[in-house]
Every structure is written in structure tokens, then in C-alpha cells.
Amino acid sequence: MRIGIDLGGTKTELIALDESGKTQLRLRKPTPAGSYTETIALIRMMVLQAESELQCTASVGIGTPGAASTRTGLMKNCNSTCLNGRPLQQDLELALGREVRISNDANCFALSEAVDGAARDANVVFGVILGTGVGGSIIAHRQVLEGINRIGGEWGHNPLPTPAADEQPGPACYCGRYGCIETWLSGPGMSRDHDRITGNHLTAERIAQLAGEGDAACAQTMARYLDRLARALAGVINILDPDVIVLGGGLSNIDMLYEQLPLRWGPYIFSDSVSTSLLPPMHGDSSGVRGAAWLWGQ
Numbered sequence: 087m088r089i090g091i092d093l094g095g096t097k098t099e100l101i102a103l104d105e106s107g108k109t110q111l112r113l114r115k116p117t118p119a120g121s122y123t124e125t126i127a128l129i130r131m132m133v134l135q136a137e138s139e140l141q142c143t144a145s146v147g148i149g150t151p152g153a154a155s156t157r158t159g160l161m162k163n164c165n166s167t168c169l170n171g172r173p174l175q176q177d178l179e180l181a182l183g184r185e186v187r188i189s190n191d192a193n194c195f196a197l198s199e200a201v202d203g204a205a206r207d208a209n210v211v212f213g214v215i216l217g218t219g220v221g222g223s224i225i226a227h228r229q230v231l232e233g234i235n236r237i238g239g240e241w242g243h244n245p246l247p248t249p250a251a252d253e254q255p256g257p258a259c260y261c262g263r264y265g266c267i268e269t270w271l272s273g274p275g276m277s278r279d280h281d282r283i284t285g286n287h288l289t290a291e292r293i294a295q296l297a298g299e300g301d302a303a304c305a306q307t308m309a310r311y312l313d314r315l316a317r318a319l320a321g322v323i324n325i326l327d328p329d330v331i332v333l334g335g336g337l338s339n340i341d342m343l344y345e346q347l348p349l350r351w352g353p354y355i356f357s358d359s360v361s362t363s364l365l366p367p368m369h370g371d372s373s374g375v376r377g378a379a380w381l382w383g384q
């Protein structure tokens with residue numbers, strides 16, 4: 087049995103998968119706000135409850151928004167800030183009396199889709215989260231490529247490739263740079279771009295919907311977005327050449343992306359033909375927690 091835990095800012099989810107990947111149990115609890123000790127205690131309690139209900143012991147994988155520093159072993163970049171600066175893995179291993187594996191939520195999403203989701207037959211998968219932020223992850227042969235600095239696949243803070251004059255220097259990013267891929271391709275990034283040209287503030291979902299209904303200004307915003315995403319993904323294809331790119335996050339619901347991007351990325355890719363598939367996620371909101379369980383491989 088494999089237990090996966092998705093440690094989110096507001097809720098903590100647990101899933102137990104059997105050998106074939108079938109869900110045997112799900113639990114969901116509110117994440118204790120701002121308390122590290124209570125967060126550890128909650129995870130321990132949820133694992134013990136699942137094991138007692140299922141009458142077995144399980145491997146435990148955890149998905150979190152941040153990552154452990156390779157230098158110190160302490161968590162960094164977590165939006166649940168009480169985790170930052172804490173030895174989460176060590177403390178969980180102590181609390182649970184076993185080795186645990188931890189990875190970030192983009193990695194868990196992509197792993198879930200690569201093991202038994204949209205990209206289940208692919209050797210190399212690039213997973214992209216397009217939501218409030220932009221994240222990326224590389225899965226090779228059903229294993230997360232964490233990387234020596236634990237930033238494998240982290241592509242959201244690369245600069246937007248081949249920027250036009252009016253895309254320079256680009257919006258300021260919280261990471262301290264300008265024109266990061268995330269500042270253009272996140273949901274708030276699309277909204278800001280629409281606002282900049284039209285003076286109207288709409289969410290990304292609304293812009294996509296209105297574009298589909300024939301609104302000219304929204305269609306132009308979508309066209310700019312598609313060209314930027316095509317450039318950004320072409321950069322990944324030129325380096326990694328994945329079999330499949332799978333999209334996740336709120337913007338992965340926009341159907342137009344799957345029709346339009348393969349029509350637009352060709353000129354930016356160094357190949358006479360492009361066989362890379364671009365796919366929507368299969369497990370939806372469950373990808374994070376399922377991928378955490380699959381951190382202990384088959």
C-alpha cells in the first residue's frame with residue numbers, strides 16, 4: 087500500500103493506493119494554520135488512521151509547495167510559511183518511524199500523470215502547472231528528475247524566450263527579475279496583459295471564455311498568450327524533447343490550448359516535424375496527492 091499526502095495551505099489530503107493504483111481510502115483535514123508542530127501531528131494522525139482502517143503499513147510520500155534545501159535540508163519556498171526553515175522530512179520520519187519521501191507539488195502532479203494518467207505510456211514527460219503561478223517538472227521513465235539543486239524542470243523563472251520590443255523588460259517578478267515566464271503565463275499574468283492593453287480587469291478563465299464567444303479584445307489577448315506559451319514550450323522541447331507535455335492548474339481547462347499550441351510552436355522548434363503530444367491532465371485535482379503516493383515507485 088502507498089500513502090500519498092498533499093500538504094496544502096488550507097487543506098491536507100491523504101490517499102491510499104493499492105498495488106494496482108486503485109484508491110482504497112481518502113482523508114481530508116484542514117491544515118493547522120501557522121503551526122508547524124500541529125502540522126506534523128496532523129500528518130502522523132492521518133497516516134495512523136489510514137493504516138488502522140486498512141489494516142496494513144504503507145510507504146509515505148508527501149507533496150508540498152516548496153522544497154528542502156540541498157545545503158541545509160531545511161524547507162524553503164513554501165507558501166505555508168510555517169514550514170520554511172524547518173527540517174520537515176527529518177521530523178516526519180521521526181514522527182512516523184520510517185523513511186518518507188517529499189517532493190514539490192509540480193513534481194507530484196507530473197508523476198501522477200506519467201505513472202497512470204494522461205502520459206502513462208510516455209518515457210519522458212514535461213509537466214506544466216499553469217495557475218496562480220507557473221511550475222514545471224520532468225519525469226523520466228516514471229521517476230522525478232529532482233536535479234542536483236532540486237530545481238529540475240523549474241522553468242517558470244526563466245525569461246520569456248525571444249521577447250518582442252514591447253515585451254521588454256517585462257513585468258517585475260517576486261523573484262527579483264523581470265519578464266519571467268510566470269509573469270506572462272500564470273492566470274494573473276494573462277489578466278495583467280489584458281488589463282495593460284484594454285484597461286479591463288478580467289480573470290484568465292473569463293478572457294478565454296469571452297474569446298471563445300467572439301470578443302475581439304479577448305481573442306487578441308488569447309493570441310498573445312498562445313504565442314508566448316508556444317515560445318516557452320518550444321524552449322523546453324528544444325532541450326528535453328519530451329514525448330508528452332501535460333498541462334495542469336486552472337488554465338489547463340482552456341480547450342483552445344490543446345488545438346492551438348501544436349499549430350503555433352513549430353517555427354520555434356529546431357526540427358522539421360514535431361511529434362510531441364500536448365495533453366490535458368487525467369486525474370484533475372487528485373494528481374497532487376496521487377503523485378505523492380507514487381514517489382515510492384513501482
Ligand SMILES: [Zn+2]
Nearest residue numbers: 243259261266
Ligand atoms: Zn521570476
